[in-house]
Amino acid sequence: MMPKTEQELAELVAGGSGPFRIAGGGTRTIGLAEGEALSTRGLSGVKLYEPGSLTLVVGAGTLLSEVEELLAREGQRLAFEAPSLGGLLGVEGYSTIGGVVAANASGPRRMVAGAARDFSLGVRFVDGRGEVVKNGGRVMKNVTGYDLVKLMSGSHGTLGVLSEVSLKTQPMPETQVSLVYEGLSADRAVAMMSASLGSPFEVSGASHLPEAGGAAARTVLRLEGFEKSVAYRSGSLQALLAPFGEAAVLEITDSEALWLGIRDVQRFTAAEGDVWRISTQPSTAADIVAAINPLDAFYDWGGGLIWALTSSGTDIRAHIKNGHATLVRAAEADKRRLGVFPPENAVVAKLSEGLRRQFDPDAKFNRGMMG
Amino acid sequence: MDMPSPNVALIAKKDRIVSRLRAVLPDDAVISDIAETRAYECDALTAYRCPPLVAVLPANTAEVSAVLKICHEEGVPVVPRGAGTSLAGGALPTADCVILGVARMNDVIEVNYPDRFIKVQTGRTNLSVTGAVEQDGFFYAPDPSSQLACAIAGNIAMNSGGAHCLKYGVTTNNLLGVTMVLMDGTVVEVGGAHMDSGGLDLLGVICGSEGQLGVVTEATLRILPKPEGALPVLIGYDSNEVAGQCVSDIIKAGILPVAIEFMDRPCIEATEAFAKAGYPMCEALLIIEVEGSEGEIRDQLDRIMAIAKTHNPVELREAKDADQAYRIWLGRKSAFGAMGQINDYMCLDGTIPVSELPYVLRRIGEMSKEYGLGVGNVFHAGDGNMHPLILYNANKPGDLEKCEAFGADILKLCVEVGGCLTGEHGVGIEKRDLMTVQYAPVDLDRQMAVKDVFDPQWLLNPAKVFPLASSEARRAGGSAPSASGIHPRDI
Numbered sequence: 001m002m003p004k005t006e007q008e009l010a011e012l013v014a015g016g017s018g019p020f021r022i023a024g025g026g027t028r029t030i031g032l033a034e035g036e037a038l039s040t041r042g043l044s045g046v047k048l049y050e051p052g053s054l055t056l057v058v059g060a061g062t063l064l065s066e067v068e069e070l071l072a073r074e075g076q077r078l079a080f081e082a083p084s085l086g087g088l089l090g091v092e093g094y095s096t097i098g099g100v101v102a103a104n105a106s107g108p109r110r111m112v113a114g115a116a117r118d119f120s121l122g123v124r125f126v127d128g129r130g131e132v133v134k135n136g137g138r139v140m141k142n143v144t145g146y147d148l149v150k151l152m153s154g155s156h157g158t159l160g161v162l163s164e165v166s167l168k169t170q171p172m173p174e175t176q177v178s179l180v181y182e183g184l185s186a187d188r189a190v191a192m193m194s195a196s197l198g199s200p201f202e203v204s205g206a207s208h209l210p211e212a213g214g215a216a217a218r219t220v221l222r223l224e225g226f227e228k229s230v231a232y233r234s235g236s237l238q239a240l241l242a243p244f245g246e247a248a249v250l251e252i253t254d255s256e257a258l259w260l261g262i263r264d265v266q267r268f269t270a271a272e273g274d275v276w277r278i279s280t281q282p283s284t285a286a287d288i289v290a291a292i293n294p295l296d297a298f299y300d301w302g303g304g305l306i307w308a309l310t311s312s313g314t315d316i317r318a319h320i321k322n323g324h325a326t327l328v329r330a331a332e333a334d335k336r337r338l339g340v341f342p343p344e345n346a347v348v349a350k351l352s353e354g355l356r357r358q359f360d361p362d363a364k365f366n367r368g369m370m371g
Numbered sequence: 372m373d374m375p376s377p378n379v380a381l382i383a384k385k386d387r388i389v390s391r392l393r394a395v396l397p398d399d400a401v402i403s404d405i406a407e408t409r410a411y412e413c414d415a416l417t418a419y420r421c422p423p424l425v426a427v428l429p430a431n432t433a434e435v436s437a438v439l440k441i442c443h444e445e446g447v448p449v450v451p452r453g454a455g456t457s458l459a460g461g462a463l464p465t466a467d468c469v470i471l472g473v474a475r476m477n478d479v480i481e482v483n484y485p486d487r488f489i490k491v492q493t494g495r496t497n498l499s500v501t502g503a504v505e506q507d508g509f510f511y512a513p514d515p516s517s518q519l520a521c522a523i524a525g526n527i528a529m530n531s532g533g534a535h536c537l538k539y540g541v542t543t544n545n546l547l548g549v550t551m552v553l554m555d556g557t558v559v560e561v562g563g564a565h566m567d568s569g570g571l572d573l574l575g576v577i578c579g580s581e582g583q584l585g586v587v588t589e590a591t592l593r594i595l596p597k598p599e600g601a602l603p604v605l606i607g608y609d610s611n612e613v614a615g616q617c618v619s620d621i622i623k624a625g626i627l628p629v630a631i632e633f634m635d636r637p638c639i640e641a642t643e644a645f646a647k648a649g650y651p652m653c654e655a656l657l658i659i660e661v662e663g664s665e666g667e668i669r670d671q672l673d674r675i676m677a678i679a680k681t682h683n684p685v686e687l688r689e690a691k692d693a694d695q696a697y698r699i700w701l702g703r704k705s706a707f708g709a710m711g712q713i714n715d716y717m718c719l720d721g722t723i724p725v726s727e728l729p730y731v732l733r734r735i736g737e738m739s740k741e742y743g744l745g746v747g748n749v750f751h752a753g754d755g756n757m758h759p760l761i762l763y764n765a766n767k768p769g770d771l772e773k774c775e776a777f778g779a780d781i782l783k784l785c786v787e788v789g790g791c792l793t794g795e796h797g798v799g800i801e802k803r804d805l806m807t808v809q810y811a812p813v814d815l816d817r818q819m820a821v822k823d824v825f826d827p828q829w830l831l832n833p834a835k836v837f838p839l840a841s842s843e844a845r846r847a848g849g850s851a852p853s854a855s856g857i858h859p860r861d862i
Contacts, residue, residue, distance in 0.1 A: 050725075052619030053726055137790065139754070139794070140755065142794060143798075144802070144806070145814075145818050146579065147576055147579045148821070150574075150576055150578075151821075172625065190485075194486070200598050228666065229670060233664075283485045324569030345560060348570070352573065
């Protein structure tokens with residue numbers, strides 16, 4: 001099913017009993033949703049783009065790549081750096097912007113710039129009763145009523161089907177460089193990343209890639225902005241971090257390629273095993289990795305995000321004290337057994353279930369996906 | 372502005388409620404004397420007043436939980452209160468309610484520089500959060516203009532912004548986790564010191580829910596390293612259109628200043644008479660601030676001034692040092708006080724798409740003539756958040772009502788051009804009855820459905836945010852239905 005308009009979508013949901021498995025581009029289907037595929041690809045198109053107001057309004061089925069090309073023509077981008085996980089998950093296809101928002105899909109810049117949810121200004125969606133609901137708008141300061149935009153972002157289609165999203169865009173920086181430090185232990189690397197992120201030099205990426213296959217461990221810091229400013233901050237940061245060693249500097253092309261690889265978890269694309277995405281406090285990250293003893297792991301967000309590769313079917317969640325782990329890639333049986341999404345405390349679980357019942361009383365959407 | 376009729380049955384059992392509250396709180400934390408409860412009769416929207424039945428000042432999460440459990444059992448509405456600086460009446464009591472003030476809960480629980488967060492009790496003021504970390508080079512970014520007084524609890528309830536949110540975002544973008552007490556006394560942890568939720572983003576909907584979903588007692592907030600420096604430039608234009616175009620061109624050029632403030636002629640004249648900041652007399656004045664090292668500031672200001680010059684400014688004044696920066700900000704920071712010198716004023720808070728600025732200012736000027744009330748405009752131009760200040764005389768019968776009608780027309784205009792009723796102050800009671808202008812009944816119903824989950828009896832701050840007619844059935848489920856509205860001022 002691929003409705004062409006929001007109205008068609010609403011009628012389809014109102015008239016059908018489901019369950020519907022909502023699909024944008026089908027590139028980040030990490031959960032185990034049941035039901036007939038309901039594609040949002042028909043709900044595409046740019047409704048409004050005002051570069052001078054940093055505002056974009058698009059149909060949820062619009063391809064992420066189309067959005068990125070449109071913005072690039074005006075020297076802008078989406079700051080939250082949505083990953084493309086198709087390679088990691090072994091699926092073909094193109095992401096839609098609705099899928100990005102529904103999954104709150106955010107990359108390395110998230111730690112300083114914010115996540116997809118932070119750049120989502122407004123949504124239109126069809127709820128489980130088949131009614132069209134709007135929330136938020138197209139302006140970046142808006143506290144009119146409850147913020148259902150945040151609730152929809154990250155709900156993985158379990159509360160409603162997004163039909164339109166409004167996003168805040170960001171100017172594309174003139175250039176970027178990366179500072180690369182070699183040979184640091186995970187502990188040292190996190191300490192260095194924390195020092196850099198606690199400095200005024202506006203680091204926009206901080207990742208630690210432990211040694212693998214004979215290649216030395218690399219800890220990388222990204223700086224973006226106007227050329228003069230980047231040059232200044234690169235120098236100041238190197239001086240600040242001198243106790244951690246000497247940095248090699250990657251210029252724009254190599255730097256961009258490096259961060260694309262980190263964003264899309266390319267390190268694990270060809271590797272066998274389950275893939276976990278762990279959000280935690282940076283200072284606890286190295287201990288968590290030591291405790292779970294994975295096949296491989298690397299750190300993003302200055303240590304706040306761990307990507308871990310583990311033997312199939314291993315449950316690592318007992319080791320996560322501060323934060324949560326999502327099982328991004330695994331065999332279906334293991335996903336069922338371990339759960340894709342992290343368990344929640346009893347009160348949060350009850351409130352979340354209550355919200356799902358309100359928005360989707362007949363459990364028509366993505367049944368079995370979350371909660 | 373109507374409020375539900377107080378439930379006389381609750382007022383009749385005041386003694387019982389007070390004695391139960393006294394059993395779980397220290398004596399001085401329960402305020403029931405009629406004269407003393409007057410201290411809580413209003414917030415910064417002083418036109419509306421009503422003393423509560425009781426006010427309580429718990430000191431920690433456990434006490435908040437005990438209070439709410441009792442109120443839940445007794446069916447008493449609870450109005451949470453931060454520092455009482457809401458301009459929207461978010462903390463306005465009803466005569467049958469318990470005011471739950473968080474003012475005594477102002478401890479810093481944890482400061483963590485490596486992970487860049489601070490955990491505080493929510494009665495702590497916004498500025499003192501920064502105060503706890505600034506000696507180590509950090510700050511808390513959201514900076515509402517009431518930051519000296521306003522509490523983090525209220526910031527979370529209203530999702531407060533400030534002048535610097537173009538770069539740093541608003542409260543919701545800087546909030547990592549909360550400890551919250553539900554109406555039945557249940558304590559819940561949402562989020563933590565890590566980023567993003569593993570499940571539904573409850574934190575995202577709690578922030579900005581105006582104290583209707585729970586009482587947030589502790590908050591984990593992101594802290595950021597302080598920039599090396601900041602300097603503003605002042606630019607004057609002889610038309611609003613040109614000033615608006617200049618802002619748009621700066622943003623399109625890839626420069627992201629930390630603040631872009633806009634003042635129109637009535638506001639410039641008022642502040643000049645009051646603060647004598649030496650502002651040029653022109654139609655539109657921009658103050659644009661950039662951050663960074665000396666060299667970075669220089670480079671950004673050069674870029675901004677080059678763009679500004681293409682639009683033929685009548686004034687272009689660059690701050691070379693802290694003293695000149697102070698002079699440039701002096702007028703803007705005195706603007707509200709200056710308008711207050713002229714008359715009483717009502718401060719609005721609508722947001723518009725930046726591109727609609729010239730049209731909206733022209734229409735506000737026309738309406739000002741029609742209503743016969745003066746208005747000055749202060750505006751966070753980078754993000755479209757307007758603060759029209761409507762002048763009126765509180766002692767002149769009918770003037771407040773006229774001012775409110777004018778304000779409502781301005782907010783309707785904001786929505787009409789693609790904006791919203793409130794950018795950072797919240798809905799409270801002030802914009803409650805305008806919600807239907809921005810939202811269809813189904814949009815409001817789904818928002819209220821969220822409250823149904825968190826507070827099924829609708830006891831927490833029940834008469835706010837949603838038009839009384841829209842929420843009536845739900846409110847009637849728990850407390851007495853409102854038959855006729857009574858002006859809180861008449862109580």
